[in-house]
Amino acid sequence: MKQIYLFSGLGADYRAFEKLDFSDFYITHINWIIPNKDESIENYAYRISIQIKAKNPILIGLSFGGMVAVEVAKFVEVEKIILLASAKTKYEIPFYYKIPGKLKLHKLIPASILKRANFLSYWFFGVENKSEKQLLKSILKDTDSIFLKWALDKIVTWKNTVTKKGLIHIHGTSDRILPLKFVKADFKIKNGCHFMTLNKNIELSNLIESIIT
Known part of the structure; x- marks a missing residue:
């Protein structure tokens, strides 16, 4: 069996993958660690x-x-990298995130606000029903505040320009956090939002399996 390592997103953990079918593979969830002060993403x-x-x-x-x-x-050394609702380089991060990043405005946002689920976060993540909203609410609540603030800074100031061989990018056509128009995706999930691992799980599971096998 292939060995897969899963990296969850900002304000997310292993629960973001719970509806995907990885029964044909060995999987390991990467655990986020607390970043050191002013630590680079590298x-x-x-x-x-x-x-x-x-x-x-x-x-x-x-x-x-x-x-x-x-x-x-x-x-x-890896066989493949599969990105889901993500970015390959700094060029795929929307400009309207980079501007406040340069001005350090994002550092003024309290972590308590970022961790609070509301109608706006539900809309941005694309969660559609009560169970998905409850899951997002729970995940955000459990996210470490130090990691959350650090990761937000790394997103808006990311400097990577290198695309590694064997990288495959899957993106939803309705992603509101990282809109499709800013990225070059290899595969597009119709009506997929930023949390498509939950509500497009069957289509996504089949696609990932076909890519790997």
């Missing part, structure tokens, strides 16, 4: 890569987890 990726024990594994990253997977692959 150094963080190096430290977190220690969790990867298999040779030539497949990395699957959701949202911010995809960005970290891209950085980890600079230190670990």
